[in-house]
Amino acid sequence: MNVAAERLPAEEPAGSFAAAFAWAFSRDVRLTIRHPGETLLVVAFFVLVASLFPLGVGAEPQLLQRIGPGVIWVCALLAAFLSLPGMFASDYADGSLEQMTLSPHPMSGWACGKIAAHWFATGLPLTVLSPLLGLQYGLSGDTLGALAAALVLGTPVLSLLGAACTALALGARGGGMLLALLALPLFVPVLVFGAGAAEAQASGLSAAPHLSILAAGLIVAAMGLPAAVCAAVRIAMD
Amino acid sequence: MKIPWFYFASPPTFYRLAGWMAPAFFALAALLGAAGLYTGLVVAPTDAQQGEVYRIIFIHVPASWMSMFIYFVMACYGAVSLTFNTRLAAMMARALAPTGAMFTFVALWTGSFWGRPTWGTYWVWDARITSELVLLFLYFGFIALANAFEDPRRGDRAAALLALIGLVNLPIIYFSVLWWNTLHQGSSVKFTGSTMHVAMLWGMLLVALSFWMYSIGASLTRVRAIILERERRTHWVRGLAT
Numbered sequence: 478m479n480v481a482a483e484r485l486p487a488e489e490p491a492g493s494f495a496a497a498f499a500w501a502f503s504r505d506v507r508l509t510i511r512h513p514g515e516t517l518l519v520v521a522f523f524v525l526v527a528s529l530f531p532l533g534v535g536a537e538p539q540l541l542q543r544i545g546p547g548v549i550w551v552c553a554l555l556a557a558f559l560s561l562p563g564m565f566a567s568d569y570a571d572g573s574l575e576q577m578t579l580s581p582h583p584m585s586g587w588a589c590g591k592i593a594a595h596w597f598a599t600g601l602p603l604t605v606l607s608p609l610l611g612l613q614y615g616l617s618g619d620t621l622g623a624l625a626a627a628l629v630l631g632t633p634v635l636s637l638l639g640a641a642c643t644a645l646a647l648g649a650r651g652g653g654m655l656l657a658l659l660a661l662p663l664f665v666p667v668l669v670f671g672a673g674a675a676e677a678q679a680s681g682l683s684a685a686p687h688l689s690i691l692a693a694g695l696i697v698a699a700m701g702l703p704a705a706v707c708a709a710v711r712i713a714m715d
Numbered sequence: 716m717k718i719p720w721f722y723f724a725s726p727p728t729f730y731r732l733a734g735w736m737a738p739a740f741f742a743l744a745a746l747l748g749a750a751g752l753y754t755g756l757v758v759a760p761t762d763a764q765q766g767e768v769y770r771i772i773f774i775h776v777p778a779s780w781m782s783m784f785i786y787f788v789m790a791c792y793g794a795v796s797l798t799f800n801t802r803l804a805a806m807m808a809r810a811l812a813p814t815g816a817m818f819t820f821v822a823l824w825t826g827s828f829w830g831r832p833t834w835g836t837y838w839v840w841d842a843r844i845t846s847e848l849v850l851l852f853l854y855f856g857f858i859a860l861a862n863a864f865e866d867p868r869r870g871d872r873a874a875a876l877l878a879l880i881g882l883v884n885l886p887i888i889y890f891s892v893l894w895w896n897t898l899h900q901g902s903s904v905k906f907t908g909s910t911m912h913v914a915m916l917w918g919m920l921l922v923a924l925s926f927w928m929y930s931i932g933a934s935l936t937r938v939r940a941i942i943l944e945r946e947r948r949t950h951w952v953r954g955l956a957t
Contacts, residue, residue, distance in 0.1 A: 641880055645873045649863035658859050659877060662852035665845070666887065705880055708797075712872040 497586025498593070501577075505594030515563065516598045523556040523603055527610045538615050545614030546624050546675030552610075553603045553628060553671075554664050557635040560599045561643040561656060564591060569647050569713065578714050584707040592633075592640045592706070600632030616679065623678035623688070630691040631671040637702040638663045644709035667694065724803050726942045727951045733935040740932035744925045751921030759914040771829040772915070777923035779822040782850060783885055785815035785930055789857070790882045793875030803938075805871035806945070808878065809861055810937035814930050816854035823847060842891035843899040850888060853881040867945060 509516055530548045531541055568574040577587055607628050611621045642660040649655055674687035723729055755773035762769040789811040796805035826844065827837045838844070861874035891899075946952045 638880075642877075645860060645877055646863070648869075649860065649873075651859070651863055655859055655863055658852065659856045662849045662856065662884075663881065665849050669845075702880075705876060708876055709873065712869065712876065715869065715872075 494586040497582035498590040501587035501590025509598040547672045550672040561639040596636040604628040620679045623684035624675040627671040627674035637698045647713040737935040744928035748925035755918030775825040782819035790878040793878040810934040819851040846888040
């Protein structure tokens with residue numbers, strides 16, 4: 478893989494957050510674009526699972542309108558979770574993660590770049606697709622707007638939390654199930670407020686309080702979790 | 716008096732100290748537990764609204780307190796083990812996790828038995844109950860991650876970091892009854908005073924102290940087993956066997 482073997486540009490001054498971020502982000506995005514199958518699989522999974530619910534619980538329009546936001550959020554949660562192992566595991570396996578930790582750039586720079594790339598490859602497509610799925614569930618226009626706004630604010634938190642969990646589980650036994658046990662409980666608050674935003678809008682209340690809490694959560698997660706991801710990668714490298 | 720922390724942080728010394736302290740804490744737990752249960756089940760009056768069924772409170776509330784408190788202590792030990800790289804602190808964090816998970820389970824279980832006669836349901840997806848369930852899964856995640864590596868030190872560090880990340884759940888549980896107006900009632904005991912009969916309050920506090928002493932005793936007993944397992948190749952452990 479040519480991109481994976483690319484080195485950090487030599488002319489950059491040592492220890493720049495922005496350079497490391499830009500490098501890791503562009504590298505992971507390029508990898509995603511050259512292997513579009515993985516992102517398409519995540520999207521297909523999202524749409525497929527969301528389409529199973531009307532078949533399972535019955536297709537009465539009122540019931541679907543009621544459960545729609547929650548179902549779409551649970552599907553987004555699972556899709557984000559299933560794409561987590563790709564974030565660090567392959568770099569860990571082929572040794573490039575170790576090379577990155579040896580680079581002069583701050584670890585948080587490329588860690589944030591990788592997290593942003595993960596969001597770009599999973600959170601963003603799901604957010605863009607969510608109004609389409611919402612229409613299948615018969616959600617009204619405002620509810621679709623609230624749902625998309627909640628997904629824009631909530632899916633980056635999922636990427637941040639998931640990055641910390643998948644970095645902690647690097648090299649652990651019990652792979653996917655262990656990751657589920659670590660990540661899904663931490664995802665719960667995002668699910669509660671994310672689905673709450675659309676439900677509040679659907680029942681005639683304002684979605685603003687939920688969106689504010691999600692935005693606050695995003696800020697706290699963006700401040701604290703990159704440090705946790707770096708600590709977890711260092712633990713894995715010991 | 717100056718406590719020689721680093722002297723007691725050495726596993727062989729702490730192994731002997733814990734072996735001496737654990738029975739004392741178990742004895743205290745039994746005494747306080749007997750006193751608390753007597754106060755709660757015999758002395759305390761019947762509740763005006765709920766009748767006798769409210770007496771589940773004497774297990775339910777102390778167990779919920781301990782479930783949150785043990786997680787906090789566990790995360791503190793995790794922070795100590797990460798910052799000072801001490802072996803014993805990580806072992807203590809590991810030793811506390813099963814006791815904390817047990818109390819979380821007891822809190823959920825007694826709560827569900829209390830909910831059936833008073834709320835008419837075993838389970839509601841109320842904010843506090845849901846966040847307590849999340850706490851149970853955080854304990855399970857901690858235990859699973861700590862045991863998921865070939866190298867136990869690696870498991871120690873990863874699990875300690877996970878405990879610190881999961882710490883954000885504690886204020887959510889504690890304040891959930893204030894933030895969301897759902898079925899679970901607010902707290903009757905506050906630092907500024909309590910809305911309960913004095914015998915009920917004493918019963919609850921005595922049982923909580925008893926659970927606290929039990930947790931110390933159980934984690935000390937467990938940490939002795941962990942020390943023996945980790946240090947099985949050293950001279951002093953082999954010396955114990957002969």
